[in-house]
Amino acid sequence: MAIATRTETIQMPGEGAMDAYVAIPASGGGPGVLVLMEIFGVGTYIRGATDRLAEHGYVALAPDLYRRTRPGVQFGRGPEGLREAGAAVAELDMPGAIDDAIVALGSLRALPEVTGGAGVLGFCLGGTLALASRSPRTPTRSSPTTARGSRR
16 A cells, blocks of 8 residues: 545635645554655655655655745746745745644544654755744644755
8 A cells, every 4th residue: 555645725724715735544543743844845856755664664744835925936947936936035024934833733633544653854954944943832842853955
């Protein structure tokens, strides 16, 4: 049996909705991992990382943290894509993206397929957001956080 994937729409507190890519392991459930995107958005690389986590038994969810400024955007890997992604990051509402990541973690934990705990894994920009989401005011402080981050 292969992993299953789907798009979840997360209702945001008073601010619309946010799409998230979800990958479920072949077993049908497991611990959760919130996958926070790199500057290129929830594109091929992040979906692939999310799928690989599911292949290892995790329920993985990658939210679209550009939802406030450029919902659904994905940038290419070449020089033009890097330039466009850099411009998108400059427009990003960082406190809002942190809040969105925290809501996404709560949504991940609420999925019926998630058994056990949930952690956060951030790539590039997502690493920075993962570390920022560990503020004492947030519920993520009890989650292990692994980050491959950048400074901003």
